[in-house]
Amino acid sequence: xxxxxxxxxxxxxxxxxxxxxxxxxxxxxxxxxxxxxxxxxxxxxxxxxxxxxxxxxxxxxxxxxxxxxxxxxxxxxxxxxxxxxxxxxxxxxxxxxxxxxxxxxxxxxxxxxxxxxxxxxxxxxxxxxxxxxxxxxxxxxxxxxxxxxxxxxxxxxxxxxxxxxxxxxxxxxxxxxxxxxxxxxxxxxxxxxxxxxxxxxxxxxxxxxxxxxxxxxxxxxxxxxxxxxxxxxxxxxxxxxxxxxxxxxxxxxxxxxxxxxxxxxxxxx
Numbered sequence: 581x582x583x584x585x586x587x588x589x590x591x592x593x594x595x596x597x598x599x600x601x602x603x604x605x606x607x608x609x610x611x612x613x614x615x616x617x618x619x620x621x622x623x624x625x626x627x628x629x630x631x632x633x634x635x636x637x638x639x640x641x642x643x644x645x646x647x648x649x650x651x652x653x654x655x656x657x658x659x660x661x662x663x664x665x666x667x668x669x670x671x672x673x674x675x676x677x678x679x680x681x682x683x684x685x686x687x688x689x690x691x692x693x694x695x696x697x698x699x700x701x702x703x704x705x706x707x708x709x710x711x712x713x714x715x716x717x718x719x720x721x722x723x724x725x726x727x728x729x730x731x732x733x734x735x736x737x738x739x740x741x742x743x744x745x746x747x748x749x750x751x752x753x754x755x756x757x758x759x760x761x762x763x764x765x766x767x768x769x770x771x772x773x774x775x776x777x778x779x780x781x782x783x784x785x786x787x788x789x790x791x792x793x794x795x796x797x798x799x800x801x802x803x804x805x806x807x808x809x810x811x812x813x814x815x816x817x818x819x820x821x822x823x824x825x826x827x828x829x830x831x832x833x834x835x836x837x838x839x840x841x842x843x844x845x846x847x848x849x
Contacts, residue, residue, distance in 0.1 A: 720739075722748050776803035
């Protein structure tokens with residue numbers, strides 16, 4: 581699909597579940613949750629979905645899935661604290677959600693965003709700038725590539741990050757094409773937990789030998805903030821091995837599927 585946003589024609593790929601082709605004006609159409617799937621730097625929507633399988637898995641669970649194309653150069657995502665840009669990507673995502681709400685039957689209370697790398701930074705930025713529009717966000721390998729927002733209202737947040745990430749190290753990064761200077765992932769999670777009114781010290785468990793799970797308790801209004809530390813994993817999407825990507829990005833955690841984990845966190849369609 582194409583839409584006009586900020587005077588610029590923008591594109592996205594829309595996938596709908598089987599039997600969900602009805603528009604919002606049809607009273608018989610059941611409202612579906614909406615998933616905004618955000619690609620990493622230099623991957624277009626088709627390559628990103630082939631890698632993550634988010635559209636296939638999401639529609640199988642009843643989600644309407646939209647995979648927008650970021651802005652040039654890249655494609656990338658312009659986020660607070662990042663490179664200056666002539667195009668307003670945040671406004672594009674907002675307009676895209678509005679447009680999909682008009683042409684498909686989606687539940688405005690179940691709008692979610694998920695991204696990897698630069699897409700993770702965008703998902704985190706959406707939680708900061710549009711917490712009233714997104715019920716939950718999830719990001720892998722890049723939530724620390726945008727500004728913190730300690731004063732923003734909360735959203736539910738899930739963070740995944742590899743301990744051996746050479747592109748966006750969890751302690752901070754100075755990679756030239758991934759500004760700003762990356763924050764510590766732990767600081768981002770701590771701020772998200774504070775925004776949600778959670779207890780400052782998370783509960784820890786080990787669902788897999790290579791996965792450390794942190795879950796914050798005592799959050800206000802039933803909010804959820806969780807993080808998964810992928811021990812030994814690189815800058816990759818868990819559960820989706822790609823030998824060519826791994827040459828530069830490090831190993832993939834195959835003990836879990838990031839796609840299934842994110843969809844489980846968001847809930848069934």
